[in-house]
Amino acid sequence: MIQKSTYSEQVVEYLKDKILNGEIQSGQRIKESVVAAELQISRAPVREALLELMREGIVVSRPQVGKSVVSLTAKQILDSYVLGGVLEGFGIAQTIEQFSEGDFDRLTEIVEKMGEIAAGSRDLNELTRLDHEFHNTLFAKVDNELLVEFSQRSSRRVTHFLLSHHLKALYAPEIIYKRHKALLAVLTTGDGAAIEQHMRNHYRETGELMAQYGSDVFAG
Structure with missing residues (x-):
């Protein structure tokens, strides 16, 4: 569980740690429902966290695919x-x-x-x-x-x-x-x-x- 006060910020750090440790790879899809279930929270702060990671250029969103970690040539x-x-x-x-x-x-x-x-x-x-x-x-x-x-x-x-x-x-x-x-x-x-x-x-x-x-x- 994570503290209730700053859900979205902590979800950002949680996802960054998983990316940094190689648990989430470049190109891999990130599902709101899965992350929410892992952290035992609602999907709203997960959605906010993914939007922040999109602003940072770490996550991209593609039609009919969803949100995933950016992949690079x-x-x-x-x-x-x-x-x-x-x-x-x-x-x-x-x-x-x-x-x-x-x-x-x-x-x-x-x-x-x-x-x-x-x-x-x-x-x-x-x-x-x-x-x-x-x-x-x-x-x-x-x-x-x-x-x-x-x-x-x-x-x-x-x-x-x-x-x-x-x-x-x-x-x-x-x-x-x-x-x-x-x-x-x-x-x-x-x-x-x-x-x-x-x-x-x-x-x-x-x-x-x-x-x-x-x-x-x-x-x-």
Whole structure:
């Protein structure tokens, strides 16, 4: 059961967790009645949650099919990662001077936790969550509404979210840790041009691997 106060918000998080963990795959249909029965609630908050996920671009609705998690081709995967790297790199390069010592401490803490997980080869779901937290922390200071909106429609919100549970098939935990450690090292230099280029490379590399991994894994 979930708390009664914020049903639709909690249903959104419930569905996102299932997508993030790979329990709901790209292209898979989501039935209001099934989700409502799982959570022992009415269908109304489930409907509201699905509408929110549609606004975020994570769920699509098709005539005579219903609502399902968006599916992606290999080209769409690569294109969205490339675009995500361009947008995130630009946004961070423009705001890096606003980062405080506390911000860098937080990023360092996240990377250190990644290192602990990599060393123990445990809790890979937590490693995925930390990856999201790292990038969300980087982008938090961007106040350009159009940039945020476009970025959310690329790998930061949709593709990165949908496919992050496949990272363990592409990168060993040690590699994920080292990639973010290298990224943090560039960030601490405060060099906007270097940050922007590194972020583009960071995303493109993952996009190429994701696309190569097989669009049949992601497409419905």
